[in-house]
Amino acid sequence: MANCKYKQKHNETAQIWLDNVTCSGSESSLTECQHSVFGSNKCEHGQDAAVICSDLIRLAGSGSSRCSGRVEVYHDNVWGTVSDYYWDLNDAEVVCRQLNCGSALEATLSSKFGAGTGQVWLSYVTCSGNESSLTECQHTGWGNYYYYYYSLHSYDVGVMCSGVIRLTGSGSTRCSGRVEVYHNNSWGTVCDDGWDLNDAEVVCRQINCGSALEVPQSAHFGAGTGQIWLSDVTCSGNESSLTECQHSGFGSNRCEHGQDAAVICSDLIRLAGSGSSRCSGRVEIFHNNVWGTVSDYKWDLNDAEVVCRQLNCGSALRAPRSAYFGAGTGPIWLSGVSCSGNESSLTECQNSGWGNYYYYYYNNNYYYNGHYSDAGVICSGDITF
Known part of the structure; x- marks a missing residue:
């Protein structure tokens, strides 16, 4: 593994071995790439090639790409993984920036990109999000973890970055x-x-x-x-x-x-689902690195008014219930939402708390909030004259 921070001294007498190198990017060695015959070139040392590498970090694993995958760091001449204890979007942001991959979209947990091998080098990583390298963030030390199970590769972290x-x-x-x-x-x-x-x-x-x-x-x-x-x-x-x-x-x-x-x-809120448009659809909010839905328990026009204003979509015309725009997937983040209509964000309204939705009591019966109860909105922003 070359240390990418090392700078070789200029040597006017050294051979120029390779020219016209053409790699697909998948080769394991530079000499596997197409190139002209060793030593055959018309170059001078003023044309010596160089690279800037990410150095101590890479993304790997099943389904990985240049900007998404299992996070691996290089330490003590060995590649190892990172435990998902306290792993969040701030940590992923540092990785994405370090790899020149744009912004962090998701901080994945529980070996989403497959379990790694070898050492689990880092655990309890806590970044502010502004660090230039993951190893600058607070952590428990190389190879140290609070609990034994965080040394298992079933807890390897990953990232999904915006890429380009x-x-x-x-x-x-x-x-x-x-x-x-x-x-x-x-x-x-x-x-x-x-x-x-x-x-x-x-x-x-x-x-x-x-x-x-x-x-x-x-x-x-x-x-x-x-x-x-x-x-x-x-x-x-x-x-x-x-x-x-x-x-x-x-x-x-x-x-x-x-x-x-x-x-x-809009950041934390979007409209989705069948038949949706920019200003009408199933209400979804982003929390804990995951998009989820809102239960229609107590959902009314005041709640929809807040969503429409937050999305710059005019006034609320309707507050559809019962998964009018189709049933969502993933968590049901909010239930029992009760807005006055003047709030600037849906999360400012009274609600039952993140992910608290299991049952509600109405007309002497208990009801389970499944995705068949996903709330929606239809805003005036979709109306043209």
């Missing part, structure tokens, strides 16, 4: 900021020519930030640097990635960084 997209800039948050995409080994911005709410909707969904609320113009979160990768982006709003939308081609534009595009997303 991130939000950044002055005043930005996890779900609002200047849009940047990763292409040709560098981060660049997007020109706001033609930039609209459909384009922003794709970005917000791609980084697990709910729905698009606003599309600020003219470098609202500050001007970026480097390449302006995309311009004239035209999305339908249903694409899974911004790069799937029509655009003028990577790097093809007449823009300046004063035109850098931005988004403001």
Whole structure:
């Protein structure tokens, strides 16, 4: 394992062994890649190739990709895993940034990407989210863990990162900021020519930030640097990635960084389900790194009013019950929601607490809150004249 922080001294007399190297990226050794004959080249040492590596961290496991997988760290000449004790989105954010993979979408637990082998190097990792490396975060020490079962690979952690997209800039948050995409080994911005709410909707969904609320113009979160990768982006709003939308081609534009595009997303709330649109659908909220639904117990127009305002979708027209937009999956995060209608966020309303929904008593009967009771909204933002 090469130490990527090591810098070799320049040697004018050394051979230039390889030229025209072409790898797929899957080879286990550089010499397995296509290349010209050893020593055959017309190069000088001023053209010596270099790399910048992630050094001590990688993603691996079943179903993994460059920006999602089981987290493994390199220590004492051995690759090992990280225990999921206290693992959360702040920790995953550090990993994603360290790997140049955008923002953290999910901090996975319980060996979602398969169990690793060898050492469990880190446990009780506690990051603020601003560290440049996972090993800078607080932890119990190399190979130390509070309880024996956290040394088992069934608790290996993983991450899912946004990959080729991130939000950044002055005043930005996890779900609002200047849009940047990763292409040709560098981060660049997007020109706001033609930039609209459909384009922003794709970005917000791609980084697990709910729905698009606003599309600020003219470098609202500050001007970026480097390449302006995309311009004239035209999305339908249903694409899974911004790069799937029509655009003028990577790097093809007449823009300046004063035109850098931005988004403001709803963050913790979204509308989903069959027949849903930007302003109508099954209400889902993001908690504990998972999207879940809301029970329709006590659900009314006041509650829907808060959701519609939070999503910048006008006023509530209806508060559908009984999984009107289809039954969701995963946790039912909220039940017994009771809003006055003036709250700025659904989570500010009175409710039974996160995940407390098992039974409720009504008309002398107990009822179980399953996904057949998922709440929905229909907002005026869908009405056109």
